[in-house]
Amino acid sequence: MKVHLKTLGCRLNEAELETWAQAFQKSGHQITRQAQVANLIVINSCAVTQDAARKSRQLIRRIHRDNPQAKLVVSGCYATLNQDEAASLLGVDLVVSNKDKDQLVEKTLTELNMAVMPSMSTEPGEISLFTRGRQRAFVKVQDGCRYRCTFCIVTVARGEEVSRPVQAVIDEINTLHQQGITEVILTGVHLGGYGSDLGNNLSTLISTILAETTIPRLRLGSLEPWELSDDFFALFQNPRLMPHLHLPLQSGSDTVLRRMARRCKTEEFATIVNQLRAQIPHFNVTTDIIVGFPGETEEEWQESYNFIKKIGFGHVHIFTYSSREGTKAASLPNQLNGDIKKQRSQQLHILANDMKLQFCKDNLGYEFPVLWEGYNEPLEGGKQKVFGYTPNYLKVSSLINNHESVENQTISTRLIAVEELSIFGEIIGSPLSLSS
Template identity: 35%
Template sequence: MKKVAFYTLGCKLNYSETSTIGRIFQERGFEKVEFTDTPDIYVINTCSVTDNADKKCRKIVKEALKHSPDAFITIVGCYAQLKPKEISEIPGVDAVLGAAEKFQLVDILATFEKKDKAQVYASPISEANTFHNSYSFGDRTRTFLKVQDGCDYSCTFCTIPLARGNSRSDSIANVVRSAHEIAESGVKEIVLTGVNTGDFGIQDGTRVESFYELVKELDKVEGIERFRISSIEPNLLKDEIIEYVATSQRFMPHFHVPLQSGSNKILKLMRRRYQRELYADRVAKIKALMPHCCIGVDVIVGFPGETEEDFLETYNFINGLDVSYLHVFPYSERENTLAPDMAGKVSIKERNRRADMLRILSEKKKRNFYEQNIGREFTVLFEDDVKDGQMEGWTENYVRVVAKYDPVLVNETKHVRLTNLDANGLMEAEETFQEVLKH
């Protein structure tokens, strides 16, 4: 029995796919082991969102060879689709598989015998037109369930359509079936993932269902206590979705909504499908119905053409929004996108300065959001990560709670009252048996 280990770079979607590929190996008789357990095979699932994908990939390959010098090393994922030849030249790499091939890698590679040169199996991205059902299992308390893949948008900074192909989705029936399977395994929270999750419903190039319909059907799945929507574009976050989540007992009051810029000028250069006014409207709608809802925001700084005035417009816009935290990305040039050829390049130093400013703002926003919830009652789903004798969990509205480790609490929901913030900015709580307030 050959041993196989996995390493995942990037997003929740990648985690769901790595876990599914792992189950394919196990069904074929391979033993899944930890990265350091001298495996015979490594599968490294890569990301391409930032410009350091090559650096990270090389580092993981180097570390793998330290643990198992004779291992067969396979690279899959977005970076593998975009730069297969480049990856094949990394010392130690034995095989590179593109987007259309990664779920067939056990069949394609068969014996996993090393060759004189790395094997490359990467079809044109147009051939990545099939949806592969995927969800993570056994890796975390929560499960990441993939419902959509690919993207039909053409943002000028993004390579994802080149790495994953056109937008396509599972059917509602199949997603619900997966949710029931996950529920039977004892998992209590599912995070819905996709490249452009709100674009759910396209099959064979035709829209046949909608994300709103999917939400309504998943809300009926018994055994799953919580659903979260990982990320959804503001133009696809319709009123009906917000209104439904506000009354749902299973969909959590937590949205992650990419903004990217608070300047309409920059949004236009990025080819985003909304302007800042729509974004502000979405935040206002959410908060009107769910005052204690958590709202996360993605922001890119230093995009070509972004002047200091444009950046300050973004900073002030976000500062005035009732949002809870930010994911901040300094702009990085990606090959085969339009942005690198645009005028007004911003220096790396300036990009990092702007990013630091927004990260400080994010900490202020997060602390303010946490403080607003002190004294309120929620349920916390505790996870199995233990650090320094403590465990952590999340409330419905994504407040991170710390508690003394108790094995009985793992994957259990407890009614608590939030009491105060500790020195690390985590929420402390006391158990309560009173009826929990949903929002």
């Protein structure tokens, strides 16, 4: 898919465009400078003055007139402040408000049903899975993969596994911590393979980080569900290791998994999840699923759907299979037609939302140390809405007074309500008063 990105306004808007461009590319899409040839156009609007808002409206209309076939997504300040107006403008398919900007790529691909196969299984996930911010940073510890999953181009693109020495990782985390970062996410193309070239493993890396840094929150990025050593699970007893894992399952049917050449079949996957849940309350397991893999029969699809439902995930990243040149899967027989893939994807989106809602509800009434982010939404009546994440990566909002700040603070918060997959929390500790 060809994506054209356009911005009005400030430098921040420009910087966001760059981040989105990278995320679209990593999700297997191409960026084009020509709006006329794009399949998807994203506009980062501005509303700093009346004139800027007028220009934003004009730009949206002109872009749609010039390329009415393209899907149109609008974000930025004009779209946030005038959400209904922006949504009703001719041609606008999706409005992403400023508070969701960091998930714009994922939201676009999911809600407009445009998620295609990423060029690599795990790496692109981080971009859309986790929000960056002043309090959270990614630390890449590993590159390459020695496996050959048939849909994945990674072995061709990224070569053999190479791990960063433990000391280099520790030094980077300590530096980030000194700079004010509170949460670090370890990432790798095949994170579970960490240390295969150094004679150690991921568990050793994690325990050393926990021992030799004082970073308050350590999180793991997308992790293939195999090669996890026996001592891995016990690491989560340390509350500084966040109780959330993104374990790409890809399919809940063993015969499909075999065609994908995955190393983890459904039974082993269920064992891992059960072990995590038995040990750590409120453990969040999220996953990636590819729908419409070559030859996926109706029976296999049902089997997959039922397994996914049985496991129950906090979030499912859904990809519709698309053939990628250079992969073994591209030459497999019985490639499915678009209608079947679309129908299965829609079915899974409904299930994914139900499961997410259930997971949110399961967490209601409990208190968690929420790390509050810098972004806030001003409201009327002297209040502002603030956003943060629980250790198990639930996004929480709360209301505080305008003269208060919770930015980059971890404060105990009780989750009290869930509305349309969004959780509202009551801050138990006291926010910092800016006036004192």
